[in-house]
Amino acid sequence: MATILVVDDEMGIRALLSEILTDEGHSIELAENAVQARSARERMRPDLVLLDIWMPDVDGITLLKEWGATGLLNMPVIMMSGHGTIDTAVEATKYGAIAFLEKPITLAKLLRAVEQGLARAPARAPGAAPATPAAPVGGPIRGVLAEPALTVEAAMTGGMGLPVMQVDLGPQAEQSFDLDRPLREARDAFEKSYFEFHLARENGSMTRVAEKTGLERTHLYRKLKQLGVDLSRNKRSSGV
Structure with missing residues (x-):
């Protein structure tokens, strides 16, 4: 570090x-x-x-x-x-x-x-923690790419007549979504669970989540804040 x-x-x-x-x-x-x-x-x-x-x-x-x-x-x-x-x-x-x-x-x-x-940084004094260079990862900081491929509209295909949608996000991550509400609210609820699932699976690594979901890091940070995802909880759980 x-x-x-x-x-x-x-x-x-x-x-x-x-x-x-x-x-x-x-x-x-x-x-x-x-x-x-x-x-x-x-x-x-x-x-x-x-x-x-x-x-x-x-x-x-x-x-x-x-x-x-x-x-x-x-x-x-x-x-x-x-x-x-x-x-x-x-x-x-x-x-x-x-x-x-x-x-x-x-x-x-x-x-x-x-x-x-x-x-190229000078060596630290004895006893000081050594610097650990960051590994380069592709992807621009600016701009906004497409939303994740798995959106609430795609997930609801074939299930519009049901009041509640069951979505399997993996072991111990099944979620129920109330579809009797505005599309924006339903989409936000689904996307929050979607990102929380990937954050948990990737141990809180924003780099790996960005790669997995196809989002740029800047947009990913904004999206998580907009959805109210607790990033500190994911970092604590991953030991970071």
């Missing part, structure tokens, strides 16, 4: 990267500006920093230069930007960044960059 500092002024980006990297087993610290980033870097001595370029007070390139000039650039830094150019990427690497990620960042590129960055 590695300690990663995520610096970005967009709350949504911070939250998303934090969820993904936490799920990969890393410890995450968040900062929304250069002031918080300086404090966090001094306090936690991160193994890796994900640093946004465009921030309202001090931009990421300036902060990168500052760390380099003061001898504080002793950890790998990956720059991020939604408005970057080749010149920006060249400038970032010139001042010490090891990689440049253009937003929207794909999941595969994020995990690959983190893995490569941690491989």
